[in-house]
Amino acid sequence: MIYLDYAATTPLDARVFDAMLPYLRPDGVFANPASTHGPGFKARAAVERARAQVAALIGAEPGEIVWTSGATESNNLAIKGALEFRGAGATGRALHVVTSRTEHKCVLDTCRHLEAQGCNGQPVRVTYLKPNADGVVTPEDVLAALTPETLLVSLMWVNNEIGVVQDIARLAQLLRSRGVLLHVDAAQAAGKLAIDLANTPIDLLSLSAHKTYGPKGIGALFVRRRPRARLQPQMHGGGHEQGMRSGTLATHQIVGMGAAFEVAAQRRASDEQHLTALRELLWSRLQALPRILRNGNASLMAPHLLNVSFEGVEGESLRAALPELAVSSGSACSSATAEPSYVLRALGRDDELANASLRFSFGRTTTVADIETAAAAVIRQVQWLRELSPLWTA
Amino acid sequence: MIYLDYAATTPLDARVFDAMLPYLRPDGVFANPASTHGPGFKARAAVERARAQVAALIGAEPGEIVWTSGATESNNLAIKGALEFRGAGATGRALHVVTSRTEHKCVLDTCRHLEAQGCNGQPVRVTYLKPNADGVVTPEDVLAALTPETLLVSLMWVNNEIGVVQDIARLAQLLRSRGVLLHVDAAQAAGKLAIDLANTPIDLLSLSAHKTYGPKGIGALFVRRRPRARLQPQMHGGGHEQGMRSGTLATHQIVGMGAAFEVAAQRRASDEQHLTALRELLWSRLQALPRILRNGNASLMAPHLLNVSFEGVEGESLRAALPELAVSSGSACSSATAEPSYVLRALGRDDELANASLRFSFGRTTTVADIETAAAAVIRQVQWLRELSPLWTA
Amino acid sequence: MQTETDATQANPFGYPPPVWQRFNAPARAGRFAMDTPGVVTGSAGSPAAHSRLQLQLRVADGRVADARFLAYGCPTSIAVGAWLAEWALGKTPAELRGLSLSELRATLEIADDRAHCAVMGEDAVRALLAQYEDAQP
Amino acid sequence: MQTETDATQANPFGYPPPVWQRFNAPARAGRFAMDTPGVVTGSAGSPAAHSRLQLQLRVADGRVADARFLAYGCPTSIAVGAWLAEWALGKTPAELRGLSLSELRATLEIADDRAHCAVMGEDAVRALLAQYEDAQP
Numbered sequence A, B: 001m002i003y004l005d006y007a008a009t010t011p012l013d014a015r016v017f018d019a020m021l022p023y024l025r026p027d028g029v030f031a032n033p034a035s036t037h038g039p040g041f042k043a044r045a046a047v048e049r050a051r052a053q054v055a056a057l058i059g060a061e062p063g064e065i066v067w068t069s070g071a072t073e074s075n076n077l078a079i080k081g082a083l084e085f086r087g088a089g090a091t092g093r094a095l096h097v098v099t100s101r102t103e104h105k106c107v108l109d110t111c112r113h114l115e116a117q118g119c120n121g122q123p124v125r126v127t128y129l130k131p132n133a134d135g136v137v138t139p140e141d142v143l144a145a146l147t148p149e150t151l152l153v154s155l156m157w158v159n160n161e162i163g164v165v166q167d168i169a170r171l172a173q174l175l176r177s178r179g180v181l182l183h184v185d186a187a188q189a190a191g192k193l194a195i196d197l198a199n200t201p202i203d204l205l206s207l208s209a210h211k212t213y214g215p216k217g218i219g220a221l222f223v224r225r226r227p228r229a230r231l232q233p234q235m236h237g238g239g240h241e242q243g244m245r246s247g248t249l250a251t252h253q254i255v256g257m258g259a260a261f262e263v264a265a266q267r268r269a270s271d272e273q274h275l276t277a278l279r280e281l282l283w284s285r286l287q288a289l290p291r292i293l294r295n296g297n298a299s300l301m302a303p304h305l306l307n308v309s310f311e312g313v314e315g316e317s318l319r320a321a322l323p324e325l326a327v328s329s330g331s332a333c334s335s336a337t338a339e340p341s342y343v344l345r346a347l348g349r350d351d352e353l354a355n356a357s358l359r360f361s362f363g364r365t366t367t368v369a370d371i372e373t374a375a376a377a378v379i380r381q382v383q384w385l386r387e388l389s390p391l392w393t394a
Numbered sequence C, D: 001m002q003t004e005t006d007a008t009q010a011n012p013f014g015y016p017p018p019v020w021q022r023f024n025a026p027a028r029a030g031r032f033a034m035d036t037p038g039v040v041t042g043s044a045g046s047p048a049a050h051s052r053l054q055l056q057l058r059v060a061d062g063r064v065a066d067a068r069f070l071a072y073g074c075p076t077s078i079a080v081g082a083w084l085a086e087w088a089l090g091k092t093p094a095e096l097r098g099l100s101l102s103e104l105r106a107t108l109e110i111a112d113d114r115a116h117c118a119v120m121g122e123d124a125v126r127a128l129l130a131q132y133e134d135a136q137p
């Protein structure tokens, strides 16, 4: 089995695993970090160390990191929390949010929920920007969509299906001067791109550990302190995390995320080289096949992703013909439903071609041999399916 | 250090730890359970095995278990989700919820949020029942509070501070015949009481792994299928968990919860004996001190908890005088704030006495020697602080 | 030799074994050379379902002497093509007319949500028979 | 001998070391026997703050010859009592009057949120001095 689905999730880095064990073992540091006794304080200290590690990777302060259960929760908290807080005073006109059609489902579904239910009894209007054929939403596209009622822009840094990188740094500058809050889903960006929030005026930024060799089920939301991005909590309770997110802190998970982000900080540059090389090797090997399309702008790509559409083959058979290749067709999060990827549809691919697409994503432990084997299998099976097709004409 | 704070959190059971490792190791089963490829299916199978294990402990069907990040989230989802769904049609009169003053903060805070913000633009009214001096809220108290607008009753099975067990079985029967939804916070009850949802018509029930020798950061909500308890999701996204809770499933965490609940099913009877014996031993030893009060009805107690108020000593000094004892004063979840426990206040203790209370909670690995040592330390230090007090008159 | 676990891994998507086996090694895939005598062709399939099946039978002496198929579609469609090509061998046109949809579905263990693949197979056989009859003197 | 980690564990709540040390081993805790000659008592404290401090000094030859304290309250209150009892030894009433709140706070490293504990100490000394003066012929 060759695993090329690192954008869906990654294995733990060995150092992350080692860092977690002392907080997981039956005889480890297991106390509740909220407990006010010795063992509790020890757990708390580990939580705070991890907070600093996460903050360090993205140029933030530890106090700007709020733990969540993952980027899904971070995105929900950022969007609903900001809208509820900011919209509290407004009356009459609909609160307005700008996002794109190629966001992760958890952003889109949150926006649709707000449109359907409103927010604190006020209507919500959402603009879903259509990216160009390359998958790009320009800062100018965003600016053109702003209205006086726009409270929030939510745009992902790196798209999880096609890997396109948006120009968030420029967008952030432009929005700051206009007083519009910017939320960025950075689940696929952390550890892959250089992120420096000290110099990029993003207000809210979502992170997930398991995309970066950390454990599943833990994430964080960066909430800027100066100027302060204010949120209504979405998880009510004992007032953990500065009142922004209640619930017992999962020490081992948090420690794992901290360790993963520390490793990511150390390895980012070399990871980028490694991943980019693998990506381009695979793309060049696949040139043996005529009529394939690379999805997304090749010059604006995160290093770990390659998304390719194969003309003339049917998507389900393509996947079935590659059982030894763990790849994704569309996002793992949406592939339970057999619908063609809405991201590829937004780029202008028709249903059939969207379905006949594979997302290859690479990781630290992917080797050149993996790529060669995978490329050979894909080429062989696409050729075979095309030969089998009564419709194919070479 | 003697750890007597198992109600705040427990260490992992050794079998739980062992069960989790294959899903956590860098070379383990790490794929995303939502991925539609071999490794993903393998992770998915582990998730479904765990679902069955959790369901088995409480007499539910696997399809009635929805994974969450803990009981805080489960409680939020149950209360907000049920109200949003059930209240969707209603107009005009306020939606009504009945709960008690001694619920966990995450229930109370959720209710207060609903009162302040309403639900889908409709007002929400909450009745907070005051328990009697024993901490008991009777089914009759609940029935007396119902109005035609009551959509939901939320009552905890076992109180996390004093251990009082409410008569949920009888309440459930009474509410079923009246068509009012019942949500039960069972975070402290699972594995301690016998729970059989096949024969107890509870609609929604919250669970947490880390109170039962499972990992922190994972929980579940039981959502009854027949008759179906319907919820609006609170975490929007890819539609995981039958659309009720989106977000990547944390396989190792889920497997841990499953293993913990399976162990709990095997050990429940012997755990109960062990814990009850320790609890009564401690209480009898503490009789060496005059003027102490046991909080909550001693005949309606979960086995793992003993909450005692000590007259004539100041709370902070009492805790400081026992640095080698990891106990809680009030709930760990609320003890970040130094306010006197609202649960003890609701039972009629004044601020001073509420503050001068200790919650001892016991676990599988607590020994008789632990109890003897702890009792001796408490007796010695209470006596010392009383002697030091200019106000104490024996 | 495969252990049960190997077999499961080899068929991770859980296709019915008869489908999976034919998808992986479809006998008689292809088309007859252009000038092969006695070849009748039938096609079926819908653009909506993104599938197309082409069945070719070489009839000699009133019986199917050889068969080929091509398919574009899901693994079940491909397996249906492969099964039909096998099944048709040696049959007379009258016997082909007796194709039982339920036998086809039962043999390949095709569930309801894939019934359309079986129907496409039946349609291809019908189209082929129509062509055959047209061609009769 | 304690390592630094042991010391931290021993003081898990992070009290200032001078407070922690006196809380754990307060010298001169207690009260003088009822009929001890020369004893003056001063008390202070508020029910609101749930604290009470009682200071007793035995004055002989115009100087404090011995001291006792009792306290009900947080560890800082107890440490204040212990410190005052030590500090008063050998002093004349005039010197007691010179008690410096800032010295007391600095010595025990009392932060702003515990300033009221130091003030209670000062109040107790004042009450004691008032009683002493009343008792002077």
Ligand SMILES: Cc1ncc(COP(=O)(O)O)c(C=O)c1O
Pocket: A007, A069, A070, A071, A072, A073, A075, A104, A106, A156, A158, A159, A160, A185, A186, A187, A188, A207, A208, A209, A210, A217, A218, A219, A333, B247, B248
């Ligand atoms: C861009 C993006 N956002 C959000 C998420 C959701 O993150 P999580 O799995 O931590 O809930 C993912 C991955 O699933 C993602 O790729």
Ligand SMILES: Cc1ncc(COP(=O)(O)O)c(C=O)c1O
Pocket: A247, A248, B007, B069, B070, B071, B072, B073, B075, B104, B106, B156, B158, B159, B160, B185, B186, B187, B188, B207, B208, B209, B210, B217, B218, B219, B333
């Ligand atoms: C009764 C009760 N409900 C809810 C919770 C919250 O659970 P969790 O820590 O899993 O969020 C706790 C413990 O903190 C509890 O004791």
